[in-house]
Amino acid sequence: MNRTRRKELTLAYKNTPPPMGIFCIRNLASGKMLIDQSTHLAGSLNRHRMELQLGTHRNKALLADWQNYGQVQFAFEVLEAIPQHPEPDFDYASELARRLRLWRARIPQGSAGSYL
Numbered sequence: 001m002n003r004t005r006r007k008e009l010t011l012a013y014k015n016t017p018p019p020m021g022i023f024c025i026r027n028l029a030s031g032k033m034l035i036d037q038s039t040h041l042a043g044s045l046n047r048h049r050m051e052l053q054l055g056t057h058r059n060k061a062l063l064a065d066w067q068n069y070g071q072v073q074f075a076f077e078v079l080e081a082i083p084q085h086p087e088p089d090f091d092y093a094s095e096l097a098r099r100l101r102l103w104r105a106r107i108p109q110g111s112a113g114s115y116l
Helices: 003-015 041-054 060-069 092-105
Strands: 020-027 033-038 074-082
Touching: 020 041, 020 060, 020 092, 033 041, 033 092, 041 060, 041 074, 074 092
Parallel strands: none
Antiparallel strands: 020 033, 020 074
16 A cells, blocks of 8 residues: 555544444343443443443442443443534534434333433
8 A cells, every 4th residue: 555545544534533323331130221422432332331340430320230230231332323414514412412312212211221
């Protein structure tokens, strides 16, 4: 691969935003879920996993279940990725918030089904 092509690929990579969307941390033992949004899905899932492993996660109910059930009882899932839009002024924040509301509406509030 020549230098020019390599520079083109590097620039294209740097200018491509990371995948964004809605993700879920699911307790396989109880069925409870934490559903949230992110502008960087892989980074957010890694951060949540690391905070749980270190015992520093801000959601105390989720952390308590993690410590009680163990790591093997949790799944980290991308529920929906937001596609890139060609419009430069597309409002990703509003779209993420809208889709998060839709996903959370699927879980009965106040039930044993969510970590909200």
